Each structure stands twice: as structure tokens, then as C-alpha cells.
Amino acid sequence: MNGAESLLSTLIASGIKVCFANPGTSEMHFVAALDKMSGMRAVLCLFEGVVTGAADGYGRMAEKPACTLLHLGPGLANGLANLHNARRAATPIVNIVGDHATYHARYDAPLASDVAGFARPVSGWIQSSPSALTVAADAARAVQAAMEPPGQIATLILPADTAWSEADHPAPALPRPQLGAADAEAVNQAASALQTTKRSAILIRGSALKEAGLKAAGRISAATGVRIFCDTLAPRIQRGAGRVVADRIPYLAEDIVEFLQEVEQLILVGAKPPVTFFAYPGKPSWPTPEGCRIMVLSHAHEDGTAALDALADALNAPPAPANVAVLTTPDLPKSGKLDARAAVQVIARYLPEDAILADEALTSGIPYFKCTATCAPHDYLNVAGGAIGAMLPVGIGAAVACPERKVVCLEGDGSAMYTLQALWTQAREQLDVTTVIYANRSYAILNIELARLGVEDPGLKAQSLFDLHDPTLDWVKLAEGMGVEAARAETTERFVDLFASAMKTRGPRLIEAVI
């Protein structure tokens, strides 16, 4: 058994079932090991940003890590932006990054680089295996490290000779770390605070945004009238009919200030106090009102759902939660020229139960978030770290983690271009993903931001930097070029036809929604 084989069997024994891969020469023995043993699905992606984004989507939905297989420093580097998103989402991921043989490092060959240096800004745990004999133990520890609550990125660097040299045995799985218990005193303090101050809100992030945590929050709301908030870029929310609604903090600084202005008391569950996404001249970075009391019910590494349950019980909250969404089938929008609002209405109407909605629509999505609050129950995924190019890959990972569920990716055309290679993997794996490209043919959000930063009347040169016309991207050709069936909708009627049909059929589809 060589090091690569000991690595692979250890990963499998530790519960890793999927490897998103873009291998090179230094990873050949790992690739060869994949042939020799079963239990690891290998999914080829044609760019590493797709690899890491897919691992993010998988980890968010499976609640355990996938591994990546990346080729040396540049391969890791190509995956860093989506690892940034995964770090912000607290997604467990195990990166396997091949490196030059230990004895080759000193020759500074062309592909040599500071692999650990590339990994550091995104990784919670980094190890470079010094020998084939340690690879198995290192791998077991990497999986454990990735699961350290609330979840983090563990990067295992594998010099080529530690892969091909003779190893010992696979290592047994290490215990899976568990979420810590929230402090009982924090529960008591929150209970008494909610009983004495009326204008309160609970801000939730992490696994407590799943159905059970939201239900507990809804019970607390029923008892106290507390409002329930989630972050602008919450990584995953269980939403839709039958579920307690969390109001999302807005994106723009001035809207956050208005949203929070009446809040006298903010109770954090796995969340940090709200901050604005960017700074703007003369606008606050810290939008919480002066004098607002901020309390922590549970930290991100603690069990927020249990803490909310304990708080509900401490308040003798009724069993039935408040703020439960009631299924509402939106009317079909007026016929004629498609726009972003109409598209979301159609999506809300036809989204099947238990779908996964991966949303990177930005200007075409943020204003219409409420439209999907009362549609069929679904998981909602967002660009947790704000690095665009996330959701096409995240959709791959979600579809691999949940093969029975329909995945719908909502993408701005500008964002989608960062990782469009994801479409090929959708086609190869025949993933059940419907991608909607909102083709506004611009970096629309930047036109808004330019004005907000006080730049009036941008000239032609500035405008051209946000403009994706000239030439117009043809998403139907781009998708077909990678083997994904695609069509274009310029009217509401056509979008209804295409989207409704995609929801009834399995397999990858792309709809270019010209808005």
C-alpha cells in the first residue's frame, strides 16, 4: 500500500465519499488509487474554482466534507476565491493539494510555489505530510479538523513522494467533533432580557437556520413578539411554506440602518453583529442603533438550535411557532417583456418541493427575496463570502450531495462568467440542475455602487467597465458548447414555458433570461 492508497482508504473510512478533482502530474498516484478501491466518487471539474465551489455546496448540504484534489500551488490558487466563500460559510472541506516530491522542492522547478502560503488565508488547518508513513494519520486529522464546529477548511499538502512511497496502514477515523452547548446563563440572560424589553430581535446564522432552529425561534416569537433575522449572506436557510420566516438583513448600508432602527436589543445565535458589506463615504460601517444592547445566546461553534429550544422552554413558549409561512402560489406575471421580478414570480410558482435554490442573482435577486418566502419549502444557499462565481459550482456540490432534489441556480451573467466551466460538469454528471442566467448584460450592481459612492454621471470609459454588451454573451451557445441543453427567454410567457418544463424534467438545463 502506497501513501496515496493509505490516504484514500483513510478518507473513505473517515466518511468522505466524494472527491471534486482537477488533478495533475503530482496527483497521479491518488488518481491511480481511485481505481483500486471503491467508495469514493470522483467528479472532474475543468477549473479549480469549480472544484472548490462544488465542495462548498456539497459540505453545506451534506453537513460533512467532500475532498478536493488540486494540483500544486497554482491549482489551489485557482480555487481560493470559492474557498474564501466556503470559509465565510463555515463549510467543512478537506483540500488535498499535491506538491513536488519532498526532495525535489529545493530545485525550485517552474511549478514550485509557497503552497502553504496560498492556503493560509482560507484554511483553519494546514499540514504538509512529511512522509508516506504519516499520510494516513494526517488525513484522519484533516477530516476531523474540517468538522471542527462550525466547520472549516483543512488543507492537506501531499508531496508526490509521500503518495508513491510505501506506507503502513490506513488510519482509523477520529471522533467527529460536536457542537458545544450554549451557556445556560446566556439562556437565562436572554430570557430575562426578552421578558423586560419589547423591541428585540434574534439574529441567527448557521445550522439554527434549518427548520428546527427556526421553529424554536418562532416559538420564542410567539411568546415574546421578538423579531427573527438572518444575515444578508446567510450560507443556508430552510425557507418556504410551513417554515418560520427569518427576515433578511438588507444589503445596502442605509437600508440596514433603517431595518435595525427600532431594535433595542439584539440576541445573536451563531451570528456576529451586523456590519455593512462595504464602507461608503459618510455612512456607518456599524449599522446597529446606538444604545442597542447586543447579547450572545450562542457562538458559531455552539449548538444554536439547542440554545433556541432552551430559550423557548425558559420562556414557557407555546408549542406553535409564530411567523410560519403559508403556501402562496403567486399569480403568473403579466405577459410581455421579461424582467427580474416576473422571473422570480415564475420561479416561486413552479419551484418543486424540497428544491435547493442557489442564489447569485444579486441585483436581479436581492430585491425579490421575499417572493420565495412562501413558495414550496426549499433550501436557500447564498454567496457567503461575497466572492462572485460561487453558485454554479455550489449547485454542482448540492446536486451531488442531494441527488433526489432539484437544484435551481440563479445567476447574474457577470457572476456566471467567473466559473462557467461548471456547466460541463453538470452535463458530464447529468446533474439535476436548472440554471437561470439573468442576462442584464452588465455588472449592474457596480452602476448602483458607483452612484452610491458619490460618483455622478460616469463617463463612457467608466460605463464601459460595467457593460457586458459589445459583444453580447450568448448563454445558449456557451451552455450548448459544454453539453448543457439551453434556451433563451425574452418574454414572460417563454420563461414560464421553459422554467415549468425544466422543473418537470431531470437533468441539466440552462435558461438565459434576458431582462
Added chain:
Amino acid sequence: MNGAESLLSTLIASGIKVCFANPGTSEMHFVAALDKMSGMRAVLCLFEGVVTGAADGYGRMAEKPACTLLHLGPGLANGLANLHNARRAATPIVNIVGDHATYHARYDAPLASDVAGFARPVSGWIQSSPSALTVAADAARAVQAAMEPPGQIATLILPADTAWSEADHPAPALPRPQLGAADAEAVNQAASALQTTKRSAILIRGSALKEAGLKAAGRISAATGVRIFCDTLAPRIQRGAGRVVADRIPYLAEDIVEFLQEVEQLILVGAKPPVTFFAYPGKPSWPTPEGCRIMVLSHAHEDGTAALDALADALNAPPAPANVAVLTTPDLPKSGKLDARAAVQVIARYLPEDAILADEALTSGIPYFKCTATCAPHDYLNVAGGAIGAMLPVGIGAAVACPERKVVCLEGDGSAMYTLQALWTQAREQLDVTTVIYANRSYAILNIELARLGVEDPGLKAQSLFDLHDPTLDWVKLAEGMGVEAARAETTERFVDLFASAMKTRGPRLIEAVI
């Protein structure tokens, strides 16, 4: 004048004329400044790997930096792989990376990250401007740092408030650093070594691989019989008819050993001793024969051309160089099914004088390198750091630097997928670039590498990770989807038609060469 305006005028005053850009909110004031002043061409790229690769191509051809405009840590991260290549090519580049406002940093907003940490593995110089008042001086220093011989990457991090706050004046340009003079004693030692040992070779890298340096080397060869070598991945070589031929060190370890086996004395001009690209079990990383004497005529930061001239004079070399390539028009290959060799023959036949050949064909290119040694004189660019996805962007930069010259990009299909967004910028800027995609529909080099690493008979799972069929990439649709005229050639005749016609017409074209 705000900080962004002081930055931009300083860059222009320091000789920077082109900005390859993918801006975001934190870069808005720089974008606004572009409108207010003339002298900086802004080229939008739809992915940061294209931005940095284009800056690499520009710097190699213009021999001065372009600047990039990148959005925070993730924007820089997306550009790192091609910055790795640029670092290995010693290309001067000034990165302008926007960051959160200085006072916003402590809030750890979603897009916050360790920008300097991302920059460190690829940058020779890093500075984060602490105030709008220092931005201009920092920018002048960044340009100077980038020009530090032989050229390096200077990364200037620009917090948003240093861009929008009031600044003083632009800063004057700082002196351009010059190549150092090679040591006179090194010249004497090399001269006497060449007079006493016959089996010698000169290994050249850097600017001495342009016509003048090669001519001096050819004179030395005429006087002494010394062989002239260049690195496998030399960043830029002036080749073709009328120029002295440098024999390229092969790619594979065993081939390098054979290539070097008779060399008793190796004289380095801006190069390091050869090492193998990867380590392989039981094969040497250091292919220079035992006992071979290694001498340094000039280091990379010194003037290799002047050193070669001095050496030629010290040897009383004749004025006419040896090893001059004589123009040879290859016969047209046999008709029928196209293959990589036939394609290169066609390219060599029709390549116009003074073209720029950006080569990332790998398995379809490395074996046929000699075919272009005797065609029309041209500049040859290569993937200096081995990180694939380089040449489509490098071609953009070369075309912007040299608008009167035809650029021909030779791309493997696997490599091209990493940065295919480059095609859109080709179309928008109407760059005179012809891209040939060698569609072998596989990571062909990995099949070779797997066998070389001792893995025989790879199974289906391993094979599938190198196989780009299922689905087949349709490069005609991909190119047309980004506005580039494209066609497919499956036969030699068709390739002749398409390539010859592309050489006669200006503007972007793509030819999918199915091999």
C-alpha cells in the same frame, strides 16, 4: 484631487499606459478617475485570471508594466495562477488591488480577507497605502519596484478610503532601474573556459533570448563551437529565419539527461541550472551530468546581452554568427485527417513575419517545436511557470502591447478551458489574435505522466479524470458565445483554408483543430 486620481496620474506619469481591469465596489473611484484623465487604456476582462495573464503578456512584449485592477482578496486570488506564471517569467506587473476602507477592516465584513497574504507568494514588492496622502508616492515606488531587474510583481493594496479621500499631488516618476553589468572577471573566466573545453553549452534565459543576445551567442558559437540552449519554458524567445537558433531543453526528465549528457561545461546567462519539471520515482531531479562544470556568465538581474557581446569580443569572435536559421517554407502536409504535426506545419508555413506565437499546446506543441524554428521571424511566448490557462490571456496582453503584429495562440483544449473568458475581451477589443484549439479532448499529458510514474493500465475511473469527451466541448459555440468568429477543422485541407485565411484578415478568430 482624491487618492485615486493621484494614483492614476502618477501611474501615467510613470509610463503605465494600460490597465487590465475587473473592478468592484472598492475600486469605483479609480474607475471614475479613468474618465477624468486621458492616457490610460482600460481593458475589461471578465475573470481575473485573464486580467493577470494579459498583464503578463503585455509586460513580456512591452518590457514595462501594465497595471491590473483587482477587487479585494478574492479578485486577487482569482489572478494568482497567472501571476505565478508572470513571476516565473520575471514580467514587470503593477497590481492595484482595492481593499476595504482602513476603518472598515476591523468589522471583518464578508469580503474581508488577508489581501497581503494572498499577494505574498507571487509578489516581489507589497505595500498597502495607509492614507490618501501616500498613494501617489506608493504608486511611483510600485512602478519602480516592478521594473527591478529582471522584472517582478509589485502589488499595491488600495483601501477604499485612501482612494476617495483628498490627496496632495501626483508623484513624479522614479528612475527606471537598469540591468546590472555582468562581472568582467566572469567574462574572462568564461572565455578561457571556452578556449580550453570543447563540449560546452551556453544556457540563456531572459532578454538575451532576443535577437541581439542570440546573435552574440551565435558569434561565440562560430568562434568556439559552443552549443546554445534555452530553457524548456523560456518566457520569450525571438525565433525564426535570420535568427540564431537556441536549442530548447526537452520537457521530460530522461530526455533532458540525454540532451545534456555530452556537456562538460555549462555557462549560464540569466538562467538557473536545468532541473526536471517534476520528480519521478527513480529518476534524477538534477539532469546535468556528473562532473559538468557550471559557470555563471550573468545573473538574471544583469545584462546578459552585453555579457554575451563582451564574451564574443574577448574571444575575438567573427562578426557573423553560427547557427542562423534559414527560411524554410514547409511543404503542405498530406491531406486527410488532421493531426498535431500537420497543424504545426501549416502554422509554420503561413505564420506572417513578426507574428507573436503564444504556445500552450503542450502534448500537441512540445514535440513539434523545431517546426517553427525556420519559419518567418517571430516572438515565441511560453507558459513560464507551468500553470495552465496562461496563453489565451497572454495573447491579449501581447496584442495590446503590439497592435500591429499578428498574435497566434496555440492552446490545448484542457488548458484553454481555465481562462476561456479571454475570448470575450479579444472580441470586445477586436484584437488581432488567432486562437488554435488543439481539440484532443483529453488532458493528454496526464495519460503520458500516469504511465511514466509507473501506473500501468489505468482503470476507467482514472481514465475518466483525463478525458474531456462526454460531453465533447464545442469550441465553435464557446467562441461564438463570446463574440469570436470560429470554425472547426477536422482535415488538413480545412485547417489550411482556415489558418491561411485568418493570417490574411485582422481581428479575433478561433479554429478548433480536431486532432
